[in-house]
Amino acid sequence: MVAEAKRLILEAVEKYHLEAAGEARFVPGATPILPSGAVLTAEDRVALVEAALDMRIAAGVSSRLFERRFAKALGLRKAHMTNSGSSANLLALSALTSPQLGDHRLRPGDEVITVAAGFPTTVNPIYQNGMTPVFVDVELGTYNATAERVAAAVGPRTKAIMLAHALGNPYEVDEVAKLAEEHGLFLIEDNCDAVGSLHRGKLTGTFGDLATTSFYPAHHITTGEGGCVLTDNLVLARIVESMRDWGRDCWCEPGEDDTCRKRFLYRLGDLPERYDHKYTFSHVGYNLKATDIQAALGLTQLARLPEFGAARRRNWQRLRAGLEGTKGYLLPSATPGSDPSWFGFAITLTEDASFERYELLRFLGDRGIGTRLLFAGNLTRHPGYLDREYRVVGDLANSDIILERTFWVGVYPGLTAEMIDYVAASLREFAATKN
Numbered sequence: 001m002v003a004e005a006k007r008l009i010l011e012a013v014e015k016y017h018l019e020a021a022g023e024a025r026f027v028p029g030a031t032p033i034l035p036s037g038a039v040l041t042a043e044d045r046v047a048l049v050e051a052a053l054d055m056r057i058a059a060g061v062s063s064r065l066f067e068r069r070f071a072k073a074l075g076l077r078k079a080h081m082t083n084s085g086s087s088a089n090l091l092a093l094s095a096l097t098s099p100q101l102g103d104h105r106l107r108p109g110d111e112v113i114t115v116a117a118g119f120p121t122t123v124n125p126i127y128q129n130g131m132t133p134v135f136v137d138v139e140l141g142t143y144n145a146t147a148e149r150v151a152a153a154v155g156p157r158t159k160a161i162m163l164a165h166a167l168g169n170p171y172e173v174d175e176v177a178k179l180a181e182e183h184g185l186f187l188i189e190d191n192c193d194a195v196g197s198l199h200r201g202k203l204t205g206t207f208g209d210l211a212t213t214s215f216y217p218a219h220h221i222t223t224g225e226g227g228c229v230l231t232d233n234l235v236l237a238r239i240v241e242s243m244r245d246w247g248r249d250c251w252c253e254p255g256e257d258d259t260c261r262k263r264f265l266y267r268l269g270d271l272p273e274r275y276d277h278k279y280t281f282s283h284v285g286y287n288l289k290a291t292d293i294q295a296a297l298g299l300t301q302l303a304r305l306p307e308f309g310a311a312r313r314r315n316w317q318r319l320r321a322g323l324e325g326t327k328g329y330l331l332p333s334a335t336p337g338s339d340p341s342w343f344g345f346a347i348t349l350t351e352d353a354s355f356e357r358y359e360l361l362r363f364l365g366d367r368g369i370g371t372r373l374l375f376a377g378n379l380t381r382h383p384g385y386l387d388r389e390y391r392v393v394g395d396l397a398n399s400d401i402i403l404e405r406t407f408w409v410g411v412y413p414g415l416t417a418e419m420i421d422y423v424a425a426s427l428r429e430f431a432a433t434k435n
């Protein structure tokens with residue numbers, strides 16, 4: 001009876017989806033061309049409704065299954081879902097402060113090498129943990145720091161490197177990982193914009209000690225809000241889990257008890273004998289968990305990751321070819337040895353461009369073409385960061401150029417070849433009228 005009712009509801013949901021989606025005919029100038037967005041099918045909608053029907057409103061079986069499958073997809077041992085990519089970054093860096101890491105652990109006052117030309121929540125966990133960011137500049141075109149710049153920034157207080165693969169384009173992560181190893185530094189790869197990108201044939205997110213992802217709708221797969229921390233290191237994985245789940249020492253799923261059969265046999269901290277392990281806290285933790293409703297969507301989305309990656313690559317190549325040689329634009333390029341699953345297509349106006357960025361963004365906006373800045377450009381110039389302590393190695397000249405002259409347009413799988421051609425034609429037309 002209940003099973004039949006569920007079947008009928010889900011059948012109706014599938015029908016609803018097909019009707020609600022309607023026919024998507026592209027009308028140049030009228031149809032919005034978003035910089036990013038989720039690509040959702042009837043299967044995704046059914047998965048969401050099914051999780052809701054089952055009232056799987058907290059983290060549970062779907063979350064665990066998603067974590068296992070996502071870790072496997074990236075070839076890593078462990079994944080822990082979080083409620084956002086920013087939470088994943090906070091959790092990853094915070095995990096490295098665990099006393100369980102002994103002398104190797106990060107402490108307030110330590111320095112972490114990163115970039116100012118990126119998303120703020122790659123940097124914020126450094127401040128939130130009482131540490132100091134060390135900013136290095138990035139290259140124009142790849143929008144990544146080079147391993148050489150990172151190497152020049154290593155100082156006596158440096159303990160970690162935390163860098164994002166810019167707009168899906170891998171940095172020289174093999175060399176950065178080697179550098180980290182040589183200097184005994186932790187490496188966190190913020191892989192939020194680069195799931196499925198390859199560097200020297202290896203997936204990004206698999207080079208460092210910890211990797212993070214975001215599943216916000218703009219990203220390679222979505223769970224609505226959501227993210228993940230991944231690692232191959234089982235010690236770090238346990239710490240991540242503990243810190244995500246209130247700091248607890250116990251690893252029983254919510255609702256489970258005594259899976260280790262030692263619930264009352266631990267003697268930890270200053271606690272009395274036979275104290276309940278389920279309520280023993282080994283870290284000053286958070287609650288950053290996601291829900292099964294998010295995970296249910298993640299599971300249907302994950303199956304499409306290869307297809308999404310192919311579409312991102314195809315769209316990027318088409319746009320790149322369509323803009324080749326256009327005056328006034330510095331076009332993006334993949335880091336040598338990389339095969340990026342692109343997040344976006346960045347353009348920097350050349351120094352001699354005869355127009356300003358805002359004019360172009362307005363022109364594109366009037367044609368329904370959405371644009372975004374390369375996140376913070378130079379984070380140190382933002383109001384929230386003016387009074388914060390940081391160290392700069394070299395200068396941030398390119399970050400300043402990005403702040404003033406860079407933007408990006410979309411390549412996400414929801415965009416068709418026709419749309420990409422319209423974006424290229426619009427960009428060419430604007431440049432031609434100005435030159």
Ligand SMILES: Cc1ncc(COP(=O)(O)O)c(C=O)c1O
Pocket residue numbers: 084085086087089119121122164190192193214215216218226227
């Ligand atoms: C590189 C990078 N890191 C972290 C985040 C934060 O992810 P979330 O929006 O899920 O918090 C983003 C967001 O787009 C990002 O681009």
